[in-house]
Each structure stands twice: as structure tokens, then as C-alpha cells.
Amino acid sequence: MFHTEQYNAAREQNYELVIRQLQALLEGESDRIANLSNASALLNQFLDRINWVGFYVLRDGELVLGPFQGLPACVRIPLSKGVCGKAASDLATVRVANVHEFPGHIACDAASQSEIVIPIIKNGELLGVLDIDSPELERFDEIDQHYLEQFVDRLTAHL
Numbered sequence: 817m818f819h820t821e822q823y824n825a826a827r828e829q830n831y832e833l834v835i836r837q838l839q840a841l842l843e844g845e846s847d848r849i850a851n852l853s854n855a856s857a858l859l860n861q862f863l864d865r866i867n868w869v870g871f872y873v874l875r876d877g878e879l880v881l882g883p884f885q886g887l888p889a890c891v892r893i894p895l896s897k898g899v900c901g902k903a904a905s906d907l908a909t910v911r912v913a914n915v916h917e918f919p920g921h922i923a924c925d926a927a928s929q930s931e932i933v934i935p936i937i938k939n940g941e942l943l944g945v946l947d948i949d950s951p952e953l954e955r956f957d958e959i960d961q962h963y964l965e966q967f968v969d970r971l972t973a974h975l
Contacts, residue, residue: 823862831963834862835970842974851974853883859948859967860885866950867927871936872900873944879904882944890924898922900945903933907942911961913954925949932956934968936975943975 823830841854852871859869870884872893879893879900895901897920903910912931915921928949936943946968950956 827959828963830862831959831966834858835963835967838967838970842971845974848975849883851971855946855967855971856883856885859946863948865952865955866948868925868947868949871944871946872904874904874942879945886949887925890922893922899931899933900947903935903945904942907935907937909934909961909965911956913956915949927951929953930955932960932964934961934964936968936972938972938975943972946971 823833825833838855838858841858842851845851852873856870860866863869868884868886868889870886870889871882872879873882874880878895881889881891893900895905899910899912899915899918899921901920910931910933912918912921915923915928915931918931928951930950930953932948934946936945946964948956948964
């Protein structure tokens with residue numbers, strides 16, 4: 817059964833712990849909504865200095881809001897718009913130090929200053945994206961990107 821442990825080690829060890837916790841939450845569960853919901857709740861508990869974390873799922877050629885933690889968000893995002901659209905279109909993580917300098921940024925929450933979006937790809941197909949916003953400039957670095965990509969890889973195996 818899942819249990820909460822404290823995140824009081826080095827950042828890399830904390831990320832490894834949260835990935836193990838994700839694995840425990842996903843074990844034996846195949847429902848996509850349940851797994852995305854628990855993943856967003858886990859990241860919301862784990863990550864500090866963020867104001868939104870959640871998923872957009874690909875439906876009929878656009879990204880549609882999925883399970884998340886935070887304020888109400890934009891419901892639909894075209895693949896050609898914003899940080900989420902770019903990550904989805906390029907099938908690559910996009911890390912933005914200052915969203916106000918990102919062409920076509922979609923401001924769902926005016927408090928957001930930086931963002932990271934990781935595409936969710938299974939068998940070569942885009943399923944959606946993990947989107948995380950922060951009220952701080954330059955909140956996300958290479959360490960965050962590395963471990964959040966591992967987090968998404970672990971999650972993808974259960975979608």
C-alpha cells in the first residue's frame with residue numbers, strides 16, 4: 817500500500833523516492849483517469865514552488881484538460897498554441913524560464929511565471945502532456961527535467 821515518506825534528502829534522491837511512490841500508486845491499476853489523477857496529486861504534494869500541475873490528453877487533434885491540481889484551467893489547447901502545444905507538436909520537453917517571453921503563451925493563471933511541459937508518448941504516439949507551472953521565474957532546471965521525464969516514462973507504462 818502507498819505511504820507518504822518525507823522528501824528531505826538531496827533533490828535527486830527525493831525525485832527517485834517520488835518515482836517509487838508513483839510506481840506503488842500505479843501497481844495493479846489500469847484505469848487511465850485514476851492513474852493520471854493520482855500522478856497529479858502526488859506531484860502536487862512533492863513539488864514546491866508550483867501553482868499548477870496536471871495533464872492534457874490528446875483528443876481529436878487537440879489537447880483537452882485532464883486530471884490536475886490547481887486553479888481552473890484552459891479546457892482546450894490547439895497543438896499549435898502555447899508551451900503545451902509546442903511540447904506536443906515537437907514530441908519533446910519544453911522548459912520555459914519566463915513564460916512572458918514565450919511567443920503565443922496561453923495564460924490560464926496570471927500568477928504563472930515559468931513552466932515545464934513533458935509529452936506523454938507511448939509506442940510512438942502522443943497521448944498528452946504533463947504541464948507544471950510555477951509563480952517563480954526559472955523554477956525548473958535540468959534536474960527537474962531529467963526526473964520529471966523519468967516520472968512520465970514510469971506513468972506511461974500504466975496508461
